[in-house]
Amino acid sequence: MSTPTITTETRPDPSASGNALTQRRSRPGEVAFRLAMQACLLIAFGVLAALLTWVLVKGWNRLDSRLWTEMPTGLVSRLDTAGVQSALVGTLWIISLVALICLPIGILSAIYLEEYADNTRWYNRLLELNIQNLAGVPSIIFGILGLGIIARALGLGFTVITAAxxxxxxxxxxxIIATREAIRAVPQSIRHASYALGATKWQTVSRQVLPSAVPGIATGSILALSRAIGEAAPLIVLGAVTFITFNPDGLDSGYTALPIQIYTFITRSQSEYTELAAGAIVLLLAIVLAMNSIAIFVRNRFEKRW
Amino acid sequence: MNRNVLSRRVLAGTALAALALTGCSSNNESADGGDQLSGEVKVNGSSTVAPLSEAAATFYREVQNGVNVSVGTSGTGGGFERFCKGETDISDASRPIKESEIEACEAAGIQFKELVVANDALTVVVSKDNDWADCLTVDQLKAIWEPNSKVANWNQVDPSFPDEPLKLFGPGTDSGTFDYFTDEINGEEGASRTDYTASENDNVVVQGVAGTKGGLGYFGFTYFEENADKLKALKVDGGSGCVEPSLKTAQENTYQPLSRPLFIYVSDTAVKKEQVADFVNFYIEEIDDIVLEAKYVPLTEEQKSTLQAEFDALKAAA
Structure with a gap:
């Protein structure tokens, strides 16, 4: 093909000019593009910075241990000694259960689709298409589905387990999608080598492919859990209550979660509630940040390069 | 390969730590004493009534900390939907139950009683310097407050009023007061002109109206009472003559349309549960403190005895 020739023609020859760097900068198109990119970054970063500043300033007085040692109160006069313990514990309950339920199912499904399923079969392709579609369904739809099927038809009620x-x-x-990507990134040569040494399919998957894919799976899973932790919409229809002064004590317990608590505090008119909401927002952000840091740590620490 | 084993251990450890944390903090301190109850009381419904139920729940926890009272705010309609499916014990409501909702309850075999727990009233206030306005009709209030209203002078409200700029103050969109006022006056909850000084802090409204000759604002009646020396309350004509806002007119429900009773509904199946019966009993006994805390208009002695009688009837029927 003639591709290399075209490249050399369009690219300026560095040896032709004495100072290629300054010459490149002086091109108006390139300067404009660079400025546009920086502006985009600035917008994204600016909005985030403004949001963070707002919650930090608003919630500054509430950023102490009261947040997680104290329960919410129904008395405005006692709001300065109130916290969000029940919501925090509710969130931790839900997210732990989500991890227990969705990680095994998700990872095993992905292994099936990637290693075992014959994707020339129509039903496997249908499965794949559906999974892609499901990822784009608005969360409130899942909430309504849960209300009708899990809470009411299955009779699990408005409980922690329903939410999870x-x-x-x-x-x-x-x-599933993140795990498939991670499994796909494991080179075929690893599998071939394993088979060549006489390993069975199961031995290859469990001892070679999966361990190599752990960083990708872990990163994807933690990011998925971070998304679940911030969801409020499905929980609103699933009967997360807005005022609760006890922590969940079992799968069938009533509950509330941080996003719900923040939402209800914000809609209250008293300024004490706004402050408490800002404190709870910082707490939620800290949890999400911690989870994402774990994801980054796992990826950097265990990433394999071939 | 060792690294991967390690990585799995790290992950497992993190998950365990998270579980351990939830496990520890969910231990309820067990209450001693023979008459200590346990179990759950589920309250759901109107966000206007929620401050009352939340105050009741907070007070109740001081005497019965083994009972878990939760309050949800699905709105009056959403609360009834769950209540008539037997999913909640108590339903908070800012309006009486509708015919269709009663049918749903009957279909599920749920008997209930309507208990009035407080009176809600809003007051329209002007400056003490305002010597022309004394009473406004609902139509005049609507002309002032409706979305995109162009009324900017008192003489546009009524030709007999002087040429005095009208300056408006009111609560922000997050408050239940705003929802109630817009619903009753403008006919749609949340529909309001937006070019007024809005504040979630009622003090701002008080200061603003008190310091502006042509000022007008509105907020909860109890707040007016606390500031009656600085402001003048307008009478409101809801179609049957001018009525002055007062404890009496609010309690008698004659101050229309800006006063209303607030309800809780309790079902017969719920009241059979010892902890629900005890909680409602406590709610009724402490109703004065609860209403004071939530800043609503208290019940009259007559309303209180009706409340007690209705609840006794429900217990007897259950």
Whole structure:
């Protein structure tokens, strides 16, 4: 093909000019493009910075241990000694259960689709298409589905386990897609080598492919859980209550979660509620940030290069 | 390969730590004493009534910390939907139950009682310097407050009023007061002109109206009472003559349309549960403190005895 020739023709020859660097900068098109990119970055970063500054300033007085040691109160006069413990514990309950439910199902589904399924079969392709579609379904739809089927038809009620199942369904496609990407990134040569040494399919998958894919799977899974932790819409229809002064004590317990609590505090008119909401937002951001940091740590620490 | 084993351990460890944390903090301190109850009381419904139920729940926890009271705010309609499916014990409501909702309850075999727990009233206030306006009709209030209203002078409200710029103050869109006022006056909840000084802090409204000769604002009646020396309350004509806002007119429900009773609904199946019956009983006993805390208009002695009688009837029927 003639591709190399074209490249040399369009690219300026560095040896032709004495200072290629300054020459490149002086091109108006390139300067404009660079400025446009920087502006985009600035917008994204600026909005985030403004948001963070707002919650930090608003919630500054509330950023202490009261947030997680104290329960919410129904008395405005006692709001300065109130916290969001029940919401924090509710969120931790839900997210732990989501991890227990959705990670095994998601990862095993992905292994099947990637290593075992014959994707020339129509039903496997249908499955794949559906998983891609499910990832784009608005979360409130999952909430309504959970209300009708899990809470009412299956009779699980408005409980922690209902919330966990629905959020698991919500992030399942994300886990499956991320895991498939990670498995696909393991070179075929590894599998071939394993087979060549006489390993069975199961031995190859469990001892070679999966361990190599762990960083990708872990990153994708943690990011999926981070998404689940911030979801409020499905929980609103799933009967997360807005005022609760006890922590969940079992799968069938009533609950609330941080996003719900923040939402209800914000809609209250008293300024004490706004402050408490800002404090809770910082707490939620800290949890998400911590989870994402774990994801980055796992990826950097265990990433394999071939 | 060792690294991968390690990585799995790290992940498992993190998951375990998260579980351990939830496990520890979910231990309820067990209450001693023979008459300590346990179990759950599920309240759901109107966000206007929620401050009452939340205050009741907070007070109740001080005497019965083994009972888990939760309050949800699905709105009056959403609350009834769950209540008539037997999913909640108590339904908070800012309006009486509708015919269709009663049918749903009957279909599920749920008997209930309507208990009035507080009176809600809004007051339209002007400056003490305002010597022309004394009473406004609902139509005049609507002309002032409706979306895109161009009324900017008192003489546009009524030709007999002087040429005095009209300056408006009111609560922000997050408050229940705003929802109630816009619903009753403008006919649609949340529909309001937006070019007024809005503040979630009622003090701002008080200061603003008190310091502006042509000022006008509105907020909860109890707040007017606390500031009656600085402001003048307008009478409101809801179609049957001018009525002055007062404890009496609010309690008698004659101050229309800006006063209304607030309800809780309790079902017969719920009241059979010892902890629900005890909680409602406590709610009724402490109703004065609860209403004071939530800043609504308290019940009259007559309303209180009706409340007690209705609840007794429900317990007897259950």
């Amino acid at each position: 199942i629905v959020l698991s369904l919500l992030v399942l496609p994300v886990v």
